[in-house]
Amino acid sequence: MPKIGEILSNEVLQDSYYKIEFYTPEICKKTQPGQFVHIQIAGLKERILRRPFSICNVTEDGVLTIAYKVVGNGTEALSKLKAGEVCDILGPLGVPFTLPKEDEIPVIVGGGYGSAATYILASRSANKGVLLLGARSKTDLILTDEFEKIGFDVRTATEDGSSGIKALVTELIKPVIDENPGKKLRFYGCGPTGMLMAMGMILTKEEIETELSLDELMCCGIGACFACVVKVKADNEDGWRYARTCKEGPVFNANDVYYG
Ligand SMILES: Cc1cc2nc3c(=O)[nH]c(=O)nc-3n(C[C@H](O)[C@H](O)[C@H](O)COP(=O)(O)OP(=O)(O)OC[C@H]3O[C@@H](n4cnc5c(N)ncnc54)[C@H](O)[C@@H]3O)c2cc1C
Ligand code: FES
Numbered sequence: 001m002p003k004i005g006e007i008l009s010n011e012v013l014q015d016s017y018y019k020i021e022f023y024t025p026e027i028c029k030k031t032q033p034g035q036f037v038h039i040q041i042a043g044l045k046e047r048i049l050r051r052p053f054s055i056c057n058v059t060e061d062g063v064l065t066i067a068y069k070v071v072g073n074g075t076e077a078l079s080k081l082k083a084g085e086v087c088d089i090l091g092p093l094g095v096p097f098t099l100p101k102e103d104e105i106p107v108i109v110g111g112g113y114g115s116a117a118t119y120i121l122a123s124r125s126a127n128k129g130v131l132l133l134g135a136r137s138k139t140d141l142i143l144t145d146e147f148e149k150i151g152f153d154v155r156t157a158t159e160d161g162s163s164g165i166k167a168l169v170t171e172l173i174k175p176v177i178d179e180n181p182g183k184k185l186r187f188y189g190c191g192p193t194g195m196l197m198a199m200g201m202i203l204t205k206e207e208i209e210t211e212l213s214l215d216e217l218m219c220c221g222i223g224a225c226f227a228c229v230v231k232v233k234a235d236n237e238d239g240w241r242y243a244r245t246c247k248e249g250p251v252f253n254a255n256d257v258y259y260g
Contacts, residue, residue: 003086015140017140018068018078019066022064022066028059028064033099033121034097034117034120036053036054036091039052039089039090041074042085052215054066054117094245094250106130107176107188109188110133111134111191115131115133122150128153134195138162141156170199185208185209186210187208187209187210200212201259218246228246232256232257240260
């Protein structure tokens, strides 16, 4: 029997993206779509902070999967860990996505690791919908086959035109709305802040139900340090207040986000 937090596998997914599997039965049982874990990366001595990662998948026998990109010291150290090593993992943390209702078609808009953060949502949705995935280049589009396998229509946009249309992923939103007159769509977003803000503004104007996962830089991950704040609407003189994404998010209703 593996130890709690033990790495079962850690492999290159594509380019600088990796897929890591941990044994965490208790976290797996409680995980809801869009939640994240906060990982103390084993052997990372110079920086004691945990790193947050969205939970990409969980199984009934306790295997938790994360898809991550190597961007700095922490993720570099994570990519070097081998099966059998153990990490201390906190979770599941954060406010989850709401599953689509029976009469709603889910439309997921993702950038970067956004497809990893929304895979559980897609697999648990009774209705299969559309994944709109954007990136700089084809090598940054991950998990497209996995979404297709579970019945999602995958459409891509890249800045260099190497996959799908040569444009920002937000350009793919309007066509989906136009193709579905009279049908109820529910949008979900996870990706860079600029993409989420643009998406939130388009969809709140269209009055379409939308949830956004605002993944800010985090320190404590449990609501104690205010490192992760974003502006949300508030009934005060300024019209906004700070909300901690680790505690009140990362998932927010697009109507609550302050776009000023
Ligand atoms: C709720 C949440 C879920 C996340 N899920 C995933 C995931 O599933 N897969 C994945 O690859 N990454 C995910 N991230 C981002 C991941 O936490 C960071 O990439 C990681 O902490 C970077 O650590 P590092 O030590 O390698 O890099 P650092 O040395 O700390 O930073 C390297 C570079 O990455 C940037 N960076 C760090 N954190 C973020 C962030 N949150 N958003 C944008 N840029 C960032 C820094 O500004 C810097 O430019 C998530 C972040 C949050 C808050
Ligand atoms: S990371 Fe400390 S309050 Fe959110």
